[in-house]
Amino acid sequence: MSLASLIDRAAGGGRLTYEEGVRLYEEAPLHELGAAAHHRRMTMYPTDDVTYVIDTTINYTNVCNVHCTFCAFFRPERHGEGYTMSHDDVIGRARWAADQGATQIMIQGGVNPDLKLEWFERLFTRVRSELPGVDIHSLSVSEIVGLAHVENITTKAVLERLRAAGLKSLPGAGAEILVERVRKRISARKVKPESWLGVMREAQNLGMPTTATMMFGSIETNAERVAHLDAVRSLQDETGGFTAFIPWYYVPFKTPLKGKEATGLEYLRVLAISRLFLDNVPHLQASWLTPGLKLGQLALFYGCDDMGGTILEERVVHDAGSTNEATRKQLEELVISAGFRPVIRDTYWNLRPQMALATA
Numbered sequence: 140m141s142l143a144s145l146i147d148r149a150a151g152g153g154r155l156t157y158e159e160g161v162r163l164y165e166e167a168p169l170h171e172l173g174a175a176a177h178h179r180r181m182t183m184y185p186t187d188d189v190t191y192v193i194d195t196t197i198n199y200t201n202v203c204n205v206h207c208t209f210c211a212f213f214r215p216e217r218h219g220e221g222y223t224m225s226h227d228d229v230i231g232r233a234r235w236a237a238d239q240g241a242t243q244i245m246i247q248g249g250v251n252p253d254l255k256l257e258w259f260e261r262l263f264t265r266v267r268s269e270l271p272g273v274d275i276h277s278l279s280v281s282e283i284v285g286l287a288h289v290e291n292i293t294t295k296a297v298l299e300r301l302r303a304a305g306l307k308s309l310p311g312a313g314a315e316i317l318v319e320r321v322r323k324r325i326s327a328r329k330v331k332p333e334s335w336l337g338v339m340r341e342a343q344n345l346g347m348p349t350t351a352t353m354m355f356g357s358i359e360t361n362a363e364r365v366a367h368l369d370a371v372r373s374l375q376d377e378t379g380g381f382t383a384f385i386p387w388y389y390v391p392f393k394t395p396l397k398g399k400e401a402t403g404l405e406y407l408r409v410l411a412i413s414r415l416f417l418d419n420v421p422h423l424q425a426s427w428l429t430p431g432l433k434l435g436q437l438a439l440f441y442g443c444d445d446m447g448g449t450i451l452e453e454r455v456v457h458d459a460g461s462t463n464e465a466t467r468k469q470l471e472e473l474v475i476s477a478g479f480r481p482v483i484r485d486t487y488w489n490l491r492p493q494m495a496l497a498t499a
């Protein structure tokens with residue numbers, strides 16, 4: 140098939156094989172790829188709406204026994220700079236965010252073996268009772284697996300107990316690239332690709348929706364990026380439990396792994412191929428946190444229908460060297476000046492038209 144025919148088929152929603160995905164990624168001119176992805180997005184959502192969620196990320200501990208080489212946030216156990224917030228501190232930060240309209244909190248941190256499952260159960264129970272308007276979208280697969288080790292129970296049992304305490308959904312963090320060769324180099328002690336997919340499957344089968352992420356730009360090849368998309372698409376065929384895909388690029392400035400930052404063109408190419416390849420994942424999110432607000436705006440023409448969250452507070456990516464921050468007004472103005480209409484949603488893509496826009 141000619142490249143032009145392949146682009147047309149992808150723009151029309153035709154499923155791409157892994158080989159076709161690699162070919163499109165490596166050979167298609169960027170603007171044609173972007174136009175196809177934008178066409179696909181406008182066919183899926185034929186409106187000018189671009190959604191975003193008011194949210195915050197509370198990095199409750201930086202103590203971690205996984206030691207990923209791409210991470211500048213963690214401190215090993217017993218390091219003088221390690222911290223763990225008190226429940227009161229987490230609740231105080233969540234309340235501050237809720238007072239600013241947040242409907243989602245992401246409580247996420249290192250894999251700290253000193254924290255037992257009961258610590259999270261008590262925390263989530265408090266959040267649920269003291270801040271009933273906030274959804275707990277929290278804990279990465281790595282943290283779930285860490286808790287299963289600490290308690291010597293299954294990850295499914297961990298998920299069931301956390302769900303009973305108020306956890307409603309999982310963020311897609313910790314996926315990086317779901318290819319063993321890459322993980323051995325950048326996160327050798329982290330869960331293997333099949334474990335990440337397995338915990339996501341368990342959560343989704345328990346009725347907890349999740350997102351999926353991809354951290355690209357470290358050491359992986361283009362083909363390994365497409366293999367990651369293929370793994371996500373296969374699980375989505377089975378469960379339908381992913382709400383959104385969120386590719387973001389590695390920030391190398393303060394990490395042991397070092398390396399180079401991905402270019403803007405590379406970011407846009409990843410977005411476009413993601414929209415075209417993931418024909419069964421509803422939403423594609425512009426991850427402005429690493430590429431910045433201006434590229435985040437351009438992302439709306441490369442397949443994205445969502446601007447992600449306001450992320451009122453965050454440490455992991457900022458510790459790696461990112462300086463990007465956004466107010467609600469800035470996010471909305473980017474959407475408006477791109478010719479779209481900002482719409483506030485919650486974690487599960489229920490629109491919240493009753494919530495006033497910052498630009499209103």
Ligand code: SF4
Pocket residue numbers: 203204205206207210211212213248249250281326329
């Ligand atoms: S990325 Fe997460 S799991 Fe890896 S070292 Fe950092 S905090 Fe720990």
